[in-house]
Structure formats: C-alpha cells, structure tokens
Amino acid sequence: MNRRRAAALAAFAIVLACPGHANAQRTRRRFEPTDLRLQPAGVAELDLQAGVVTGEDGQRAFVPDFEASLGITPHVELEVDGAFGLDRLVTPELLDNTLVALRLAVIDEPDAPESSSKWSGGVQAGPRLPTLPSTHGMGFEALAIAGRSTERIHVFVQAGTLVDPAEPVRGRRSLVRPFGIEAGLDLDLDLDDRDVWSVTGELGGIHYLSPQRDQLHAAFGPSAQVSSSLELSLVGLVGILPGGDRLGLLLGANSRFRMF
Secondary structure, three states, X not given: OOHHHHHHHHHHHHHHHOOXXXXXXXXXXXXXXXXXXXXXXXXXXXXXXXXXXXXXXXXXEEEEEEXXXXXXXXXXXXXXXXXXXXXXXXXXXXXXOEEEEEEEEEEEEEXXXXXXXXXXXXXXXXXXXXXXXXXXXXXXXXXXXXXXXXXOEEEEEEEEEEEOOEEOOOOOOOOEOOEEEEEEEEEEEEXXXXXXXXXXXXXXXXXXXXXXXXXXXXEEEEEEEEEOOEEEEEEEEEEOOOOOOOEEEEEXXXXXXXXX
C-alpha cells in the first residue's frame, strides 16, 4: 500500500471516528414529564431553570430553560415550553424546539366533597415551533396524563407521541423528522404540614421510530416555598441511555402572579 493510499484511509477513519456536525450529532433535549396541577383562571406561572448539562456532544448551559403557563379556565391552561442557553458553553441559541400547547383536565374526581385526595386525568397537545437551529417545518406533541393527589403526595404518569420539525441527520442527504413515543412519571412529595419543603422527582424517556437515539433520564431534588408566590429548587439529572443528557445540575425558580 503506497503512502498516499494509507494517508487517505487514515483520514477517512478519523472522519468516521470523530463527531459529525453539531446539528447532525446534537444530543436532543430530554422529555420532561408534566402534571395536571393547573393554575386558576387568570393566574400565570413562570418556571425557570438555569445550570449546566453535559451529553455526548459536549456541555450546554441553560440560561434559562423556561415553562410559562396561564390559566384560561379552571380546567384549561395555556403552556409555552422552550429553552435558551449556550451550546458547548459558547454559542448563544435556542436549545430546543418550542412547544405551545393547551393542557386540559378532563377528570378531576375527589375522594369526597371536601377531600384533598383526588384522581385526575387529561391531555396536553400543541404544535412545536422550529426554533432549534437548522430545523424546518412545524411539529406536534400530544400526551395523555393521569394522576393521583393526596395531602402530601402528587404523582402523575403520562404517555404520548412526538413529531418534531425536520432536522439534519448524519449519513442522510435529506432532513428527517424525529418521531417517537414518550412516557414519563412526575412526583412531588411534601415534607411538612405547611407545604414549605418538598422533594420532586421525574423519570422520562423517548423511544424514537426515526433515526434519532432513544432517551431515558431521571431527575431528583429538593424545593422550598420561600413565599406565597416564589418557590426555589435544585435538581440533579442523570441520563440512563446515551441518546440524551448524561449529567446536569439545575437551579430553579418558580413564580405565580395574577394576570387578570
């Protein structure tokens, strides 16, 4: 084998071994389970998280990951969910496609007329806007949600489907629409009678039917209600499958206020 051929083969091997373009190899943002604890009509909630998350394609700083919701009626809530930050801790950009959805409580059945324990069921659905760099077209997400709330425990399970805006995939000339099945569990455990301290946890995953890599993660951490309208939290994140985020630490602030 001559030197030119050996050099060409070595260069080809390096290209295969190294990560591709960031857009083709990006670690997709994890699926975050939700609940059916809706805001009263006219009340807005702003949930912000900031911190550093690492995955196979490097680190990202969320500044912030945001969820904004507004109670429309006692059983309907408008939700906007997205993320802005620094990709590889350098490039400022939106880090996910932005979800605009309605969350609807279909079942809200207390154990007794004055009981704080109840069963809940509902849906969340809406379009996903192509705000992630190099994505095109509109996507859609829909979830079925069911939960049980008692005086101190609030647990919700959910399952649904995700069709995201089309994005580049390494080895494919045309754009590919991520398409998958989502499932998750959201838990909130109150630690005292005054509902000041609590522990939150979640388990979420996506099985893709498209070329994207499957995800599974767990998140856990304490939160404190520092005032009637402000809650602070600290969440640690661990990725179980290689397709999502691997490790992360996020500081959160949740505020509620009346809009109308």
